[in-house]
Amino acid sequence: MNPYLLTGPAQIGVSGGRTSGHMLWKILEAHGGKLPKDAHAFFQNTGKEREETLVFIDAMAKHWGVNIVWMEWCRVYGQPDEAPWYKIVDFETASxxxxxxxxxxxYYEAYRKAEKNLPAxxxxxxxxxxxxxxxxxxxxKHMRALGYDEWDCIVGIRYDEPRRYSRMMTANERGNARWDSVCPSYVAGIIKEDVAAFWAEQPFDLGMDSDYGNCDLCWKKNEAKLIRTIQEDPSSVIWWSGTEERFGQVFRQDRPNYRALAWSADQRARQTDFDFDYLAEDIGCFCGD
Ligand code: SF4
Known part of the structure; x- marks a missing residue:
């Protein structure tokens, strides 16, 4: 059976990367160009994605005639139960x-203080x-608002990402959630080169190296990627270092904070032959490509 054929209610994760975009296309193709009525494509915007990512998702929707729901967290701790957890946005209104x-x-800081008397x-x-x-x-929350109790969560993981796949399958086996994660591109044996070949044939593309995808300076990215991103756009570090200072915490205990990374990026920009390789140990991001 075609692994991209959906067999029931489904939430399709569109992260804004090439892999999930390719997966969305293959799902559309398997269903004659249209999502089944029980299948819903979501993009959850953190506000830290780069503009190229937002443009790419918008282009997918327009070129392929598919509805991608954009949503954002909007909950304040202590609000009444009926207050929303998220709001629907679009390309124009996205944070x-x-x-x-x-x-x-x-929200999390207030929750920890009120319920555990712990710091941020x-x-x-x-x-x-x-x-x-x-x-x-x-x-x-959105799937429940649409009336579903159970559904499949369709995630863009490739065959050459076995560790991410294995983590998903382990989570399925634990059975904590109301959904199972399903990875059709893994099942189909899709690898990075297949995805690249697909996008090379399309009239639009992400328009940047995939390393810059997801949140721009995601704390899971390796130091070399972060330094390159900061060198390219020094303003990108402001939110991350400001957040560490504001909450009095760091994202990573095992390496310099974002303020120090910014300094490092500046210093290394002055060196033409700096070897980034030793900083290049990456941590796979659950948010997907
Ligand atoms: S894990 Fe990284 S990409 Fe995902 S939401 Fe957190 S910072 Fe963003």
């Missing part, structure tokens, strides 16, 4: 300065609350 991300961090914390490897709240939770 571009980290507003949903900041709101979620404020930023996303980290033992508490990945940015993916959990900004992506997973509001996606689930």
């Amino acid at each position: 571009r300065n980290g507003e949903p991300f900041t709101m979620m961090l404020e 914390v930023l996303p980290n490897f033992s508490n990945n609350m940015c993916t959990a709240y900004l992506k997973v939770k509001i996606g689930e």
Whole structure:
């Protein structure tokens, strides 16, 4: 059976990367160019994605005639139950300065203080609350708002990403969620080169290196990627270093904070032969490509 054929209610994760875009196309193709009525494509905007990502998602919707729902976290801690957790936005109205991300961090800070009497914390490897709240939770809220109790979560993971696939399958086996993650591109044996070949044939593309995808300076990216991004756009570090200073915490304990990374980027920009290789250990991001 074609792995891109959906068999029931489905939430299709569109992260704004080439892999999930390719997956969306293959799903459309498998269904004669239109999503089945029980399938819903979502993009959960953190406000820290680069403009190229937003343009790319908008182009997919327009070129392929597919509805991609854009949503953003908008919850304040202590609001009544009926207050919304997310709002629907579009290309024009989407946040571009980290507003949903900041709101979620404020929510989490207030929650920890009120219910645990603990200080603020930023996303980290033992508490990945940015993916959990900004992506997973509001996606689930929207599926429930559409009337679903159970559904499949369709995630863009390729065959050459076995560790990410294995983590998804382990989560399925634990059965904590009301959905199973399904990875049709993994099942179809799609690798990075297949995705690149697909986009080379399209009239539009992401328009930047995939390394710059997801949140621009995501704390899971390796140091070399962060330094390159900061060198290209020094203003990109302002939100990240400001967030660390404001909450009195760091995203990563195992390397310099964002302020120091900015300094490092500036210093290294003055050196023409700096070897980035030793900084290039990357951590796979659950938010997907
Ligand atoms: S891309 Fe990184 S920073 Fe952004 S939501 Fe995902 S894990 Fe968090």
